[in-house]
Amino acid sequence: MTNESNGTSGTQTASPVARFLQAYDTNTSSGDIPALLKQFADPFMAAGPTGAHCVRSSDFALALPKRAELVEGLGRQSTKLVSFQETVLDARFVMVEARWRMIFAREGQAQKEAVVDSMIIVDAGAEDMKIVFYLAHQDLMTSLREQGILPS
Numbered sequence: 001m002t003n004e005s006n007g008t009s010g011t012q013t014a015s016p017v018a019r020f021l022q023a024y025d026t027n028t029s030s031g032d033i034p035a036l037l038k039q040f041a042d043p044f045m046a047a048g049p050t051g052a053h054c055v056r057s058s059d060f061a062l063a064l065p066k067r068a069e070l071v072e073g074l075g076r077q078s079t080k081l082v083s084f085q086e087t088v089l090d091a092r093f094v095m096v097e098a099r100w101r102m103i104f105a106r107e108g109q110a111q112k113e114a115v116v117d118s119m120i121i122v123d124a125g126a127e128d129m130k131i132v133f134y135l136a137h138q139d140l141m142t143s144l145r146e147q148g149i150l151p152s
Helices: 018-029 032-038 059-073 141-144
Strands: 002-005 039-046 051-053 076-088 093-104 112-123 132-136
Touching: 018 032, 018 076, 018 093, 032 039, 032 059, 039 059, 051 059, 051 093, 059 076
Parallel strands: 039 132
Antiparallel strands: 002 076, 039 051, 076 093, 093 112, 112 132
16 A cells, blocks of 8 residues: 655644654754654664664764754755655555755855655554664765765
8 A cells, every 4th residue: 555645734634654754854854853763763774875774772862963963054944854655564564755855055055955865664553653764765965965065
């Protein structure tokens, strides 16, 4: 089963996974690190162009503020979930293909955007849904460098 959304559907008609993603979007945009941490299993698997590894919540808690500081320093104005597609894998797990748009603007420079795609596996069978696997399709720093947002 597949459910496609542009990320803007109302929460009353949205699926539980869509509501979970909307909360994730809000937590990311607001920089609410404790709330973000609660949305990930401990540990969870992270993967991307450089490989895969198991991430403990304690390590993730240390990395999130550093990443937030970096993107804020680059002039990040917003991060928004712009689209997603959910695929139910079984009675417990849902795969989500997601697209995120980050807007950057520095004083005296034109606004720039970076679009990144990811795939996540959500454990939807637990009382509180958790991300158990996060696959970044692009390396964020490489994407920001290619867009001229991160200096070479």
